[in-house]
Amino acid sequence: MNATNRNEQAALARAVLEIDVNNHPGVMSHVVGLFSRRTYNVEGILCLPVEDGTRSRIWLLLNEDQRLPQVIKQAEKLEDVIAVRRHHAEHAVFSQLEEFFRP
Amino acid sequence: MTETLTGAQITIRLLERQGIRNVAGIPGGAILPIYDALGQSTVIHHVLARHEQGAGFMAQGMARVSGQPAVCMASSGPGATNLLTAIADAKLDSIPLVAITGQVPRAMIGTDAFQEVDTYGLSIPITKHNFLVSSAEELLEVIPRAFRIAASGRPGPVLVDIPKDVQTQAIEVAKWPEPGTALPAVPAATEQIAAAAAMINAAQRPILYLGGGVVHSGAARLAVDLAEKANLPTVMTLMALGSMPVDHPLSLGMLGMHAARYTNLALDECDLLIAVGARFDDRATGKVAAFCSQAKIIHIDIDPAELDKIKTANLAIGADVGEALTQLLPAVAENAQKNWGDRVDALRAEFPLHMPEAANPRTHFGLIRAVAACLDDAAIIATDVGQHQMWVAQAYPLRRPRQWLTSGGLGTMGFGVPAAIGAALAEPQRTVVCFTGDGSIMMNIQELVTAAEENVNLKIVLMDNASLGLVHQQQTLFYGERLFASQFKVTPDFIKVAQGLGIAALDLDLAADPAAALQDAIARPGPCLIHASIDVEQKVYPMVPPGAANREMIGA
Numbered sequence: 001m002n003a004t005n006r007n008e009q010a011a012l013a014r015a016v017l018e019i020d021v022n023n024h025p026g027v028m029s030h031v032v033g034l035f036s037r038r039t040y041n042v043e044g045i046l047c048l049p050v051e052d053g054t055r056s057r058i059w060l061l062l063n064e065d066q067r068l069p070q071v072i073k074q075a076e077k078l079e080d081v082i083a084v085r086r087h088h089a090e091h092a093v094f095s096q097l098e099e100f101f102r103p
Numbered sequence: 104m105t106e107t108l109t110g111a112q113i114t115i116r117l118l119e120r121q122g123i124r125n126v127a128g129i130p131g132g133a134i135l136p137i138y139d140a141l142g143q144s145t146v147i148h149h150v151l152a153r154h155e156q157g158a159g160f161m162a163q164g165m166a167r168v169s170g171q172p173a174v175c176m177a178s179s180g181p182g183a184t185n186l187l188t189a190i191a192d193a194k195l196d197s198i199p200l201v202a203i204t205g206q207v208p209r210a211m212i213g214t215d216a217f218q219e220v221d222t223y224g225l226s227i228p229i230t231k232h233n234f235l236v237s238s239a240e241e242l243l244e245v246i247p248r249a250f251r252i253a254a255s256g257r258p259g260p261v262l263v264d265i266p267k268d269v270q271t272q273a274i275e276v277a278k279w280p281e282p283g284t285a286l287p288a289v290p291a292a293t294e295q296i297a298a299a300a301a302m303i304n305a306a307q308r309p310i311l312y313l314g315g316g317v318v319h320s321g322a323a324r325l326a327v328d329l330a331e332k333a334n335l336p337t338v339m340t341l342m343a344l345g346s347m348p349v350d351h352p353l354s355l356g357m358l359g360m361h362a363a364r365y366t367n368l369a370l371d372e373c374d375l376l377i378a379v380g381a382r383f384d385d386r387a388t389g390k391v392a393a394f395c396s397q398a399k400i401i402h403i404d405i406d407p408a409e410l411d412k413i414k415t416a417n418l419a420i421g422a423d424v425g426e427a428l429t430q431l432l433p434a435v436a437e438n439a440q441k442n443w444g445d446r447v448d449a450l451r452a453e454f455p456l457h458m459p460e461a462a463n464p465r466t467h468f469g470l471i472r473a474v475a476a477c478l479d480d481a482a483i484i485a486t487d488v489g490q491h492q493m494w495v496a497q498a499y500p501l502r503r504p505r506q507w508l509t510s511g512g513l514g515t516m517g518f519g520v521p522a523a524i525g526a527a528l529a530e531p532q533r534t535v536v537c538f539t540g541d542g543s544i545m546m547n548i549q550e551l552v553t554a555a556e557e558n559v560n561l562k563i564v565l566m567d568n569a570s571l572g573l574v575h576q577q578q579t580l581f582y583g584e585r586l587f588a589s590q591f592k593v594t595p596d597f598i599k600v601a602q603g604l605g606i607a608a609l610d611l612d613l614a615a616d617p618a619a620a621l622q623d624a625i626a627r628p629g630p631c632l633i634h635a636s637i638d639v640e641q642k643v644y645p646m647v648p649p650g651a652a653n654r655e656m657i658g659a
Binding site: 025026029030033037069070073074076077078079 | 223224227228231232233235252406407408411412
C-alpha cells in the first residue's frame with residue numbers, strides 16, 4: 001500500500017470507475033489484480049450484484065495518475081468485464097458512504 | 104442421440120471436436136479420470152513429457168508452427184505450478200494455448216488437501232483468461248470458449264482447472280457445442296486507412312516496423328507487398344523474423360539491442376515509423392524518448408491496450424493487421440523515390456553487421472551458417488535463450504513466417520528443446536533444428552528422452568561455452584569483469600548424456616571435417632544432439648547498453 005498522509009491524499013486528483021462484470025468467484029481478483037500488479041493503489045472498493053445476480057457492479061476509487069488510461073484499457077480486455085465507465089471524484093457513490101468510515 | 108458421459112469423457116470429446124491431434128502432458132492423481140478418457144481416444148496422440156514445463160513448451164511449439172491453439176495437461180499442485188512458466192511465456196509472446204489442469208475434488212478445495220494449490224489464482228496474471236469448472240455441464244460451454252478466447256484477437260494462453268469430481272460426474276449429453284474458433288476482428292476504419300496512406304505517401308524517410316502480430320495474423324505476405332509497393336525499408340522484431348526474407352533488398356533485419364548498427368541508425372533518421380503488430384518492447388526501442396525521435400508514428404495493432412502504451416502514436420489503428428494491410432495496400436502510392444533508399448544503403452555499407460569467421464564452422468557464426476547451408480526454407484529453427492539465440496537471430500537466413508520459434512518476451516531458458524519437439528510433432532514432414540546453449544539445455548534436458556520416445560526429426564545444435572554466456576558478457580562489460588556464478592566449474596559430458604537419454608550424438612569438436620559431419624547428422628532422420636564448443640570470450644555485438652539509446656551501440 002502506498003503510504004500517503006491525509007494532506008497528500010487531498011492534493012491528489014481522484015477518479016471513480018464503475019465496472020460491470022459477470023458475477024462469479026474470481027472476478028474481483030481479476031479486476032483488482034490489474035491494479036495491484038502495477039503497484040497502483042485502489043483507495044476504495046464497492047461491489048454488489050445487480051438485477052438477477054448474474055452480473056455485479058464494481059465501484060473503484062483511485063488516485064489518478066498517468067497510468068490510469070492504460071489500466072482502464074487492460075480492464076476492458078478482461079473476459080468478465082462488460083463495461084468500464086469513468087467518473088469524476090465528486091461522484092456520490094463513495095461520499096455517501098463516508099459515515100460508515102468515521103474513526 | 105443422448106449419451107451418458109463423464110466430465111472427463113466430455114472434455115476429451117470436445118478436444119477431438121476442436122481438431123486437436125496431439126496433447127502433451129503428464130498424468131497425476133487429480134487428472135486421472137481425464138487420462139483414462141484420453142487413453143480411449145483413437146484420434147488424439149498423447150506425448151508424455153518428463154516435466155510439465157516441457158509439456159507446456161511442446162504445446163507452444165505446436166501452436167507456434169500451426170497458428171492454432173494447442174493443448175497441454177497436468178495434474179493438480181506441482182503439476183500445475185510446473186506448467187506456469189510455459190504459460191507465462193505464451194502470454195508474453197501471444198501464443199494460443201489451452202492448458203488443462205486437474206484439481207482436487209470441489210469438496211476439498213480450500214482444505215490444503217494433498218496436491219492442492221490455487222491454480223486459478225496463480226494463473227490469473229499469466230493467462231488471457233482462466234476457468235475453474237464447477238460442473239460437467241459447464242465443460243460444454245467452457246472448453247469451446249477457452250479455444251475461442253485463445254485464438255481470438257491477440258492470441259494467448261487460457262487455463263481450464265477441472266476438479267476431479269467434475270471429471271467423474273456423469274451427465275446426459277444431447278447436443279454438442281460448435282468448436283471454439285477465432286472471432287472475426289473489427290475492420291479498420293476506412294478514414295484511418297486513408298489517413299495512414301496519406302502519411303505514408305507524404306513521408307520522405309519512412310520505415311516499416313514489423314512485430315509478432317504480423318506472423319499471428321498471417322499477414323507477412325501483405326507486409327512485404329506493402330513494403331515493395333511503397334518502397335519501405337523494413338525492420339523486424341525478434342518475434343517477426345521470417346516475415347520478410349532477411350535477404351530481401353528492403354530488409355534491414357532485426358532492430359534493437361542486438362541489431363546491426365545500420366538498422367538502428369536508419370531508424371534514428373526516419374521521419375515516419377509504421378508499426379504493425381509490434382509493441383515497442385524495451386529490447387526493441389532502447390531508451391524510448393530517443394527511439395525514432397524525429398518520426399511520426401502510425402501504429403496498427405489488434406490489441407487496443409498496446410496503442411499509446413509506450414509511444415503515443417500520431418495515428419493509432421486498432422485492427423487486425425492483416426485486414427488493415429489489405430485495405431492499406433491499394434491506398435498507398437507506388438514510390439520510386441530513391442533518396443531514402445540510397446541513404447539506407449549507404450548506412451548499410453558503412454555500418455554493416457560484422458560476422459567474423461562466418462566461413463569457419465568452429466566459430467559461433469560459422470556454425471550457424473554451416474547449419475543453414477544444410478537446410479532449405481522448409482526447416483523450422485528453434486532456439487533457447489542467451490547468446491546463441493541472438494547470434495542465430497543475427498546470422499540465420501530466416502525467410503518464412505512460422506519458421507522461427509524463440510522465446511521473446513519472457514526469455515525463458517529451457518524453451519528450445521521441448522518447443523522444437525512440439526513443432527516436430529505438429530509438422531513431422533519438416534526438419535526441426537534447435538540451437539541451444541549449455542546453460543539453456545540443462546533447464547529441460549529431461550525432454551531428450553521424450554524426443555527419443557517420439558523419434559522426432561529434431562537436430563539439437565548445442566553451442567557449448569561452459570558458461571551462462573549473456574551473464575558472462577554483461578559481467579565482463581558492465582560489472583568490472585567480476586565474473587561470478589556465470590562459469591560452470593563442472594560441465595556434463597553432453598555426448599554421454601544424449602546417448603544415455605536415448606538419442607544419437609555427434610561431437611563436432613572431434614570431427615575432422617565439421618561441415619561434412621554436420622551435413623551427415625542433419626540428413627539422417629530422427630533426433631540427434633550435435634555438440635560444438637565455442638569461445639566463451641565471444642560477445643553478442645553490437646549491443647545497446649542497458650538504458651542507452653539505440654544509436655549508442657558498443658562493439659563491432
